[in-house]
Amino acid sequence: MDKFTRLEGVAAPLMRQNVDTDVVIRIERLVSLRREELGPYCFESVRYRPDGSENPDFVFNQAPYRGAPILLAGDNFGCGSSREGAVWALMGMGIKAVIAPSYGDIFFNNCFQNGVLPVALPLAEVERLAEETRAAPGNARVTIDLDRQVVVSPRGREIPFDIDPKRRKAMLDGLDDIATTLTYKDQIAAWQAKDQSERPWVWGTR
Amino acid sequence: MAGRTLFDKIWDRHVVADLGGGFALLHIDRNLLHDLSGARALEAVEQKGYRVARPDLTFATPDHAVSTLPGRTSETFAPGHKLLAPLRRRAKDLGVRLFDLGQDGHGIVHIIGPELGLSLPGLTIVCGDSHTCTHGGLGALAFGIGSSELLHVLATQTLVQRKPRRMRIDFDGGLMPGVTPKDMILHLIGTIGTAGGTGFAVEYAGSAIRALPLEGRFTICNLSIEMGAKMGLIAPDDLTYQFIEGRDFAPQGAAFDAAVAHWRTLPSDEDAVYDVEHRIDMAKVAPQITWGTSPEHVIAIDRAIPDPAAAPDENRRTAWKAALDYQGLEPGKPIEGTRIDWVFIGSCTNSRISDLRAAAQIVRGRHKAAHVTAWVVPGSERVKKQAESEGLDRVFAAAGFDWREPGCSMCLASNGETVPPLQRSVSTSNRNFVGRQGPQARTHLASPAMAAAAAIAGAITDVRKM
Ligand code: SF4
Numbered sequence: 001m002d003k004f005t006r007l008e009g010v011a012a013p014l015m016r017q018n019v020d021t022d023v024v025i026r027i028e029r030l031v032s033l034r035r036e037e038l039g040p041y042c043f044e045s046v047r048y049r050p051d052g053s054e055n056p057d058f059v060f061n062q063a064p065y066r067g068a069p070i071l072l073a074g075d076n077f078g079c080g081s082s083r084e085g086a087v088w089a090l091m092g093m094g095i096k097a098v099i100a101p102s103y104g105d106i107f108f109n110n111c112f113q114n115g116v117l118p119v120a121l122p123l124a125e126v127e128r129l130a131e132e133t134r135a136a137p138g139n140a141r142v143t144i145d146l147d148r149q150v151v152v153s154p155r156g157r158e159i160p161f162d163i164d165p166k167r168r169k170a171m172l173d174g175l176d177d178i179a180t181t182l183t184y185k186d187q188i189a190a191w192q193a194k195d196q197s198e199r200p201w202v203w204g205t206r
Numbered sequence: 207m208a209g210r211t212l213f214d215k216i217w218d219r220h221v222v223a224d225l226g227g228g229f230a231l232l233h234i235d236r237n238l239l240h241d242l243s244g245a246r247a248l249e250a251v252e253q254k255g256y257r258v259a260r261p262d263l264t265f266a267t268p269d270h271a272v273s274t275l276p277g278r279t280s281e282t283f284a285p286g287h288k289l290l291a292p293l294r295r296r297a298k299d300l301g302v303r304l305f306d307l308g309q310d311g312h313g314i315v316h317i318i319g320p321e322l323g324l325s326l327p328g329l330t331i332v333c334g335d336s337h338t339c340t341h342g343g344l345g346a347l348a349f350g351i352g353s354s355e356l357l358h359v360l361a362t363q364t365l366v367q368r369k370p371r372r373m374r375i376d377f378d379g380g381l382m383p384g385v386t387p388k389d390m391i392l393h394l395i396g397t398i399g400t401a402g403g404t405g406f407a408v409e410y411a412g413s414a415i416r417a418l419p420l421e422g423r424f425t426i427c428n429l430s431i432e433m434g435a436k437m438g439l440i441a442p443d444d445l446t447y448q449f450i451e452g453r454d455f456a457p458q459g460a461a462f463d464a465a466v467a468h469w470r471t472l473p474s475d476e477d478a479v480y481d482v483e484h485r486i487d488m489a490k491v492a493p494q495i496t497w498g499t500s501p502e503h504v505i506a507i508d509r510a511i512p513d514p515a516a517a518p519d520e521n522r523r524t525a526w527k528a529a530l531d532y533q534g535l536e537p538g539k540p541i542e543g544t545r546i547d548w549v550f551i552g553s554c555t556n557s558r559i560s561d562l563r564a565a566a567q568i569v570r571g572r573h574k575a576a577h578v579t580a581w582v583v584p585g586s587e588r589v590k591k592q593a594e595s596e597g598l599d600r601v602f603a604a605a606g607f608d609w610r611e612p613g614c615s616m617c618l619a620s621n622g623e624t625v626p627p628l629q630r631s632v633s634t635s636n637r638n639f640v641g642r643q644g645p646q647a648r649t650h651l652a653s654p655a656m657a658a659a660a661a662i663a664g665a666i667t668d669v670r671k672m
Binding site: 181 | 233262334351358364500621
């Protein structure tokens with residue numbers, strides 16, 4: 001997993017609420033493609049017209065936002081299915097961070113597993129970021145500084161954000177969860193041995 | 207000290223290590239794999255140099271990417287075969303029990319867990335599928351996980367989780383005519399919204415829940431994730447123990463009695479405290495139908511399609527407008543009478559035997575409208591056999607419905623089974639998202655009885671009038 005410390009770039013506003021992971025990536029793409037191949041299909045139902053051409057209304061098809069590394073979104077972004085492919089598809093489109101008022105729980109978790117930073121800011125702040133960006137498209141850049149826990153708006157306003165310290169550290173270090181957990185190998189074995197005597201029916205599956 | 211909730215009791219027991227900051231390393235008692243992510247996850251564990259820690263607590267079934275065409279094999283839907291073939295191989299090598307197509311025990315992962323007695327009260331259960339909350343109907347802590355978390359469980363049989371807050375929903379009173387568990391939960395989602403449960407473990411309680419057979423409890427818990435809650439659960443009671451007794455993987459004899467004694471300690475203490483509580487008066491709940499592209503876009507069947515002009519805020523006005531546009535609906539018109547093209551009765555929400563019986567009861571002696579295509583997809587091999595032994599397949603066939611093989615089918619359209627573009631479907635599944643049932647497909651979620659009624663009428667219909 002890549003380390004995440006500081007990110008500066010264009011932020012594309014997609015200010016709809018309840019954007020679900022089915023919209024981010026259609027399920028049949030996950031059946032037939034590998035994770036590295038998902039980028040072109042990210043948001044496909046709104047990104048392309050029925051004839052396959054680009055939909056000019058979709059923000060990532062507009063010149064200043066093409067390839068933007070930051071996504072500004074509405075409430076409850078990434079709700080719905082547990083598919084981690086939603087994060088992979090966003091990554092495939094070049095997105096490294098999302099700023100939204102709230103997130104679907106499983107999506108939120110999945111972001112951290114892949115080094116994509118989901119920043120939670122109040123709706124009014126996200127909307128202001130979108131306004132400042134729209135007012136100066138092209139050279140409006142947003143900075144996310146995870147080390148200092150601030151978002152810097154295109155006009156240079158600093159907006160602090162909260163993040164769980166454990167998650168912050170894992171992102172800064174680019175840590176793999178599994179290796180860390182395996183350091184608890186003995187505790188896991190001890191828990192299992194104790195549970196087998198207390199709840200034998202849980203273990204009698206053979 | 208205040209008493210503990212059902213959720214707390216299960217959570218606390220499974221903490222292997224407290225990681226601080228509200229995070230815990232939790233032991234996972236059951237890991238359920240399916241065809242969409244199963245093989246890749248098993249491969250990835252090996253590629254990363256780890257091994258599957260507990261194949262004996264890991265089970266697999268192909269459901270998402272299989273055809274449900276009568277007489278199907280794994281090759282009927284070729285892309286799915288490419289996922290299933292390696293899953294079969296890996297499962298065999300590793301000693302992971304796979305319930306394969308056509309075998310006793312096969313079916314949608316959230317149907318077979320409880321059906322086989324793999325899912326039990328007090329267990330932690332995960333699956334790489336967000337509707338894992340279904341198993342909470344037994345009083346288990348069950349939740350969906352992403353692919354990275356799935357790898358973590360395979361490699362360690364544990365998961366790093368942040369403890370959610372607790373919410374309690376009381377459904378009080380008897381069910382009005384035509385009202386089913388699906389209507390109860392859709393009504394709740396309409397009331398608190400698709401993010402109303404985000405960050406919570408939700409316990410459903412109240413007299414209406416206590417009176418519900420287990421199958422209805424699964425339907426309620428199944429839609430927890432549609433209001434943002436990863437986990438939804440219901441305290442086990444005598445109905446639960448009766449449901450479990452005698453199932454394949456359930457404890458037998460003295461072991462069963464010992465288990466029941468333990469399970470009786472699980473329900474929330476009288477003085478347990480919840481962070482948030484809601485109460486639903488069942489006298490006010492009518493049969494529900496969704497009109498838009500989010501499960502919170504739901505109304506009682508006798509209501510008019512909402513007008514974005516009346517939306518409570520700008521955000522919702524935009525969302526409602528876009529939804530009506532996608533759905534091809536006009537605000538202000540009654541939803542009843544809207545012409546439909548497809549009916550899908552199936553999915554882990556509503557494909558159990560009681561669901562099929564409820565639909566068959568509406569269908570019996572009637573025929574579907576000529577322009578409608580109607581599918582019944584039983585949730586498992588056992589549900590299918592049971593329904594056939596009761597003659598339900600013949601009831602559906604005589605009414606012009608297609609009787610199919612078990613699988614997820616048109617719930618998510620990852621298996622070649624889709625509602626055609628711009629066609630309107632009434633579906634017993636759980637998601638009416640844009641494109642969920644196929645590109646440009648228009649979905650209305652409802653109960654099995656409502657879906658059956660729509661197939662007969664050829665339009666969205668009030669089941670109470672049938
Ligand atoms: S039936 Fe639908 S919701 Fe249930 S597991 Fe299958 S795809 Fe997921």
